[in-house]
Amino acid sequence: MTFPLRIILLLTLGAAMTLHPIGVEASGSLHRMTLVDGCTDEVACNFDPAAVTDDGSCDYLSCLIGCTDSMACNFNAAAVYPNNGTCEYQSCSGCLDVSACNFNDTATITNDSACDYTCFGCSDFTACNFDSNTTSPNLEACFYAIPDFDCEGNPTGCGGCEPIFIADFTDETVECSEQLPLSSLETVVAVGSCTGDTLPHAMFAADMRDNIVINAGFTGVGTGTDGAIRILGLTSLGLSESDYFIETVPLILTRFSNGVATLTGEVTNSVNPNLTWSVHLTFEDAQTASAWLDTDPSHGLVAANGCTMDANNVLVYRLKADQSFLIGKDSYLNSYLQLSHMPFNENKRFQLGQGANSSNCSYGFGGWFAWEGQVLGTPVMGMTGDVVIDLSSDGINVVPCGSESTAHFYSALNTDCGQLTEAAQVFNRLDTAAPVWTGDCAVEITLCADEGDISPSIPLPCAMGFEDACNDPLLFSFTETLLIGDTLDGGGFVLGRTYSAEDCSGNIGVFMQTITFTGETCPEQINLAAQETRGFVNHDALSSNSSFMGDGIDKSSSSRAPFVHPNPSKGSAWLTWISQRTGKTTLEVFHANGSMALSPIVLEVNSNEYQRIQLVETTLPTGMYFVRILSSGGKQVVPWMVID
Secondary structure, eight states, rough: OOOOOHHHHHHHHHHHHHSSSHHHHHHHSSOOOOOOOOOOOOTTTTTTTTSSSSOOOOOOOGEEEEOOOSSSSTOTTTTEEGGGGGOOOOOTTOOTTTTTTOOOOTEEOOOOOGGOOOOEEBTTTTTTTBBBTTSSEOOGGOOOOOOTTTTTTTTTTTTTEEEEEEEEOOOEEEGGGSSSSSSSSSEEEEETTTTTEEOOOOEEEEEEOOEEEEEEEEEOOOOOOOOOOEEEETTTTTTSSSSSEEEEEEEEEEOOOOOOEEEEEEEEEEEEETTTEEEEEEEEEEEHHHHHHOOOOOOOOOOTTTTOOOGGGGGEEEEEEGGGGEEEEETTTTOEEEEEEEEETTTTOOEEETTTTTSSEEEEEEEEEEEEETEEEETEEEEEEEEEEEEEEOOOOOOTOOEEEEEEEEEEETTTTEEEEEEEEEEOOOOOOOEEESSSSSSEEEEEEOTTSOOOOOOOOOOOOEEEOOOOOEEEEEEEEEEEETTTSSHHHEEEEEEEEEESSEEEEEEEEEEEEEEEEEEOOOOOOEEEEEEEEEOOOOOTTTTTTTTOOOGGGGGGGOOEESBBSSSSEEEEOOOOOOOOEEEEEETTSSSSEEEEEEEEEEEOOOOEEEEOOOTTOOOOOOOOOETEEEEEEEEEOOOO
C-alpha cells in the first residue's frame, strides 16, 4: 500500500517521538502537576484537544477507512479506503408509503414489508362497513346499501312512495297579461303512491309578467365556521359529522315581480361529502327593509360586525314554511327537514342586500330557520339553522311585452319516506286580437277645388285612432298611394290611405281611407269680418236663419264634416264645421307629435249652426297639424298641412 508523503512524515515523526520521549525530572520539593497525555496533532484521526503531552498515540489511518456504500445507513462520505464489511442497513430503514399508518419520513431505505395499514377504516357512519375505531378515515373504503334496501339487502319500504298529483297541469293561454292568474284555478289533490292516502300540498304563484332577477349564491365567508346552510345541532344528535353544508354548485336565488323568491340547488357536508341535501326553499312578502322597519319598533336587521346596511336598498322576506324543504340525497336518502321561519314572531327576516347575510359586508342573502323532520330514520327537530350566502350581481331577465306568463308551483311531501314531488302549471299570454280603429275619420272623402284653382287642397292624414283590447303600446304606420289620375294636372284622381297599428304581439289593425276628386268646384263662400285671437281669426257663428244661409250657401252643407280649406295652405286657411250642441266649444291646434301648437280658443255656439273661423298659420313652421273641435257633443279632429 502506498501512503502519501504527508502521512509518511507524520508516521516518522510520531515514531521518533515515541523513541525519544521528553521526560520531566520530578522534584520532591515541588507540587506535582497532572499532565494529560494524548495525541496533540490536529491532523490525526484521534487528535485530543485536551492533551498537553503527545504520548505518541496519534492515528492517521482509522478515519480514512470506512463504509463507502451510499445505500448503507453508516455511509462515510469522507472515507478514502473502503471497509464495507462495517456497513449496516437496518437502523435507517422504514415504511415510506405516505398512506401507511407508520409512514416514516426520516427513513432513507424503503422497507415495504414494515408498512402497517391496520389503522385505516370507513369513517362514514352511514356506510354499511363503518368502523368506529378507525384513527385514519378512509371514505374510499366505505360501501353502502343500494337505494330502498338496507345493508343486508332487505327492502326498506320507501321505494316508489313519492307523492302523485291528481290534476291537469297542462299549460294554458290567455289573451291579455292582466288575465294571467296568480291564484289556483282548480282543486288539486296529492296522494302517496304507495298507500293512496291524501297528502297535504302547497302552492305559490310566480309572476313572470315583469323582469325576473337571478343570483348565484356561494357560502358567505366570515369570521366563524362557514356553510351556505347551517343546521346547528345535527352533529350533537349523532346524525352528521358537521353542522355546516357547502354548495356543490352555486345555489340559485330567483326573484319574481310579485314578491316571491326561491332558493334551489344542492349542499354537501363540509366533512363528509356523502351527506347531501337538495335545497327547496321558498320566500314571500318581499318588502324594502325601511318600509318593514317602520311597521313595528320591534323589527330589526342583523348585520355582521363592522358592517352597515342601507335599509332603503335591502329587501326582507318571510320564509314560506309549507314549501321550504331540505330533501336528503346520497347517504341522507329518505331523510328530510321541513323549515320554518325563525324567530316565530318575525321581528327578524331573511335579508337581501349589501352586508345582509349577517356574516360579512358583501352583497348577500341570509336569515334564520327552525327545522323538523326525519334523518336516517330518527325523528329530529331544532330551533336554529341559517342561510348564509354571498350573491353574484343581479342577472336581469327582461320579459318582453307579449311574452308575459305566470306559473303555479305545487309541492307535496311524503313524510313516510322523505320524498318530495314538485309540479308546475304555466299560463302563457297569447294575444291574437288586432288593434281596432276608433278614430274620427271618414272612410271616403270627396274634394272640390276653389274657384279659380284647378286642383283641390288635399287634407292631411287623420289622427291615429286605434285601441288595443289589452291596452298594450302600439306602433303606428301610415302609407298613401295614388290609385287613379294625377294630383298635379288638374284632372280627377283617387288617393288611397292606409293607417295601421301593431301591438307588441305582432297583431296589426288597419283602417283604409279613400280621397276622391272629380274636378268639381267648391260652392261660393262669403268672407266675414274677422277678429284675430291667439292664432285664430274668430267669426261670430251664423245661424241657419241668417242671411248667410240664404246667400249662396246650400243648406244641405250642414251635414258636411269639418274641413280646413285650403289644405295644404300657406298664409291663411279656414276651418268650417256645423256645431253639434249649444254651449261652449273649444278649438285646439296640435303638432303631429301631440304637443300644443297654438293656445286654445273658447267659443259659445248654438246647436246645428254653420261655423267658420279663419286659421292664421304665419307663426307656424311647415309641417302637419291637427285641429280639434271639442264640445259637449264630442270631439272632431281635422288634419291640416302648413307649407311654405
